[in-house]
Amino acid sequence: MQKRWLPCLMLLFCSWAVLNAQEQRWRVGYDFFFDNQEYARSTFAPAQTMKGMWLSPTGGIAWKSGRSSNALYAGAYLLSIPGSKETIDKLQALLYYQYDSPKVLFCAGAFPRCEVLPNYSDLFFRDSVTYFRPLMQGIFFQVGRDRNFVNVWMDWTGHATADTRESFFVGASGRASTGLLFADFQSYMFHYAGTLPMNPAYGVSEQLQGLFSFGVERDRESGFKGMASVGLFAGLERDRKADESYWPFGFTARANAEWHGIGTENTLYVGAARSRLFSRYGTDLYWGSRFLQGSPYLQSKWYIRLMESANVAVKLNGNLHVSQGEAMFQQVLTVSVSVDNFSKPGRGRPTCPWMELFR
Numbered sequence: 001m002q003k004r005w006l007p008c009l010m011l012l013f014c015s016w017a018v019l020n021a022q023e024q025r026w027r028v029g030y031d032f033f034f035d036n037q038e039y040a041r042s043t044f045a046p047a048q049t050m051k052g053m054w055l056s057p058t059g060g061i062a063w064k065s066g067r068s069s070n071a072l073y074a075g076a077y078l079l080s081i082p083g084s085k086e087t088i089d090k091l092q093a094l095l096y097y098q099y100d101s102p103k104v105l106f107c108a109g110a111f112p113r114c115e116v117l118p119n120y121s122d123l124f125f126r127d128s129v130t131y132f133r134p135l136m137q138g139i140f141f142q143v144g145r146d147r148n149f150v151n152v153w154m155d156w157t158g159h160a161t162a163d164t165r166e167s168f169f170v171g172a173s174g175r176a177s178t179g180l181l182f183a184d185f186q187s188y189m190f191h192y193a194g195t196l197p198m199n200p201a202y203g204v205s206e207q208l209q210g211l212f213s214f215g216v217e218r219d220r221e222s223g224f225k226g227m228a229s230v231g232l233f234a235g236l237e238r239d240r241k242a243d244e245s246y247w248p249f250g251f252t253a254r255a256n257a258e259w260h261g262i263g264t265e266n267t268l269y270v271g272a273a274r275s276r277l278f279s280r281y282g283t284d285l286y287w288g289s290r291f292l293q294g295s296p297y298l299q300s301k302w303y304i305r306l307m308e309s310a311n312v313a314v315k316l317n318g319n320l321h322v323s324q325g326e327a328m329f330q331q332v333l334t335v336s337v338s339v340d341n342f343s344k345p346g347r348g349r350p351t352c353p354w355m356e357l358f359r
Contacts, residue, residue: 022061025071027340029056033131034333041326045290050131052081056112058094062342068101073111077134092135105151107140116140116153119173120186121267122299123233123252124209124288127332133157138168147182150174160196165284167192182229183214192285203241205277205285210234211252223353226257233269237276248272250295261305261353270296291323298322305353312337 031054040047058075079090096109107116113125113136122130142151151173158167171188187210194202215229231252238245250271257264274292277285291297300320307314317332 022063023342025060025062025073025340025342027056027058027060027075027338027342029058029339030054030335030337031056031134032333032335035127035131036331037127038329039321041328042291042321042323044293044323050128051083052079052089052131054079054134056094068099068104071098071100072096073098079132090132094135103143103145105140105142105145108138110135110137111140112136113155116142116151117171117173119175119184121211122289123211123267123269123292124186124188126287126289129287144174147177148175158192160193162195162197165193165195165202167284177217180216180218181214182217183212185210185212187211190285190287192281203239205239205241205281206236207238207277207285208236209288213252213254215254223260224258227254228256229254233271235274237274239277239280244277246276248274248276250274261308263303263305265301265303267299268296269298291321294324296322308353310343311339 033050033052035050037045037048037050039045055078056075058073060071060073062069062071064070073094073096075094077090077092077094078088079092080087081089092110094110094112096107096111098111099106105116112134114130114134116136117125136153136155138154138156140151140153142149144150153169153171155169155171156167157169158165160166167190169188169190171186173184173186175182175184177183187208189206189208192205192207194204211231211233213229213231215227217225217227219225229252231254233248233250233252235248236245237248248271250269252270253268255266269292273295275286275288275290278290278293289297289299291299298321300322301317302319303315303317305313305315313334313336315332315334317330317334319330319332321328321330
């Protein structure tokens with residue numbers, strides 16, 4: 001009996017020693033979203049109201065090597081939908097390794113998408129993806145930071161089984177800036193394959209999207225920031241089984257401005273209709289804005305940052321969508337709270353940035 005317990009005691013002692021030799025980290029996140037989409041006039045996107053609350057407790061250990069750090073994180077994402085009969089509507093495991101240095105960031109496992117792909121336009125990922133699939137499950141590698149960087153990533157979204165088709169993303173994005181000028185790109189390939197064992201009823205489909213743009217950007221400490229750009233939006237949509245391919249091509253124009261927490265973000269797309277295989281595969285194949293099935297399409301977001309600090313962000317949006325010759329509206333409220341013991345202190349941002357207007 002003692003011989004059985006001895007290895008266990010030694011393992012516990014070694015685990016305790018390792019934990020005490022490293023930096024112990026914890027983080028608790030809370031995200032609330034309410035999104036009312038009044039799209040009844042559209043044949044592309046449904047009218048609906050999406051709402052929910054995510055709680056994400058996380059623990060980890062980290063160890064430093066010079067100016068770089070290594071960390072292992074484990075936790076859970078728990079979704080509760082107001083009005084649902086379920087206590088927990090969705091549970092996802094967070095588990096990943098992270099290497100972080102001044103010039104390199106690497107993640108492997110299941111980690112938050114918003115922390116690694118904040119530069120992607122919602123032309124690539126529609127609102128419901130952000131709300132209900134907050135985690136990437138794969139790898140992410142980036143060289144550079146802030147205004148100059150390039151990254152590559154992979155995200156497995158479907159594991160092949162007898163009734164689930166294999167699917168995954170492979171993507172790359174980057175940005176180069178000098179003074180007021182910048183150039184950036186966002187891209188991905190989504191691969192939608194068959195089941196295991198193979199079902200002859202299913203073929204392989206892909207959709208590739210790439211947005212390449214250049215423009216000017218100004219970010220001033222006085223409270224104003226603005227951006228304007230034009231871009232080229234190219235793609236490939238293919239159904240191998242049907243031997244059917246489409247090459248949508250178009251142009252984008254963006255104009256953003258914000259002053260003391262009150263701002264607007266505007267995107268115009270003009271070109272070929274996209275998501276040509278949507279009637280066949282729907283949202284199983286397409287993850288971007290459903291309004292891209294037509295052209296032209298204008299998205300105009302107007303918002304106010306009601307609260308913003310190092311730990312809390314509350315944002316209220318009133319958005320306009322012009323598609324198929326119709327104007328449609330969307331109202332969004334999001335609340336994000338994050339508390340941890342390892343992030344660097346914030347730069348003293350005001351709790352209510354819009355209050356600066358009344359001083």
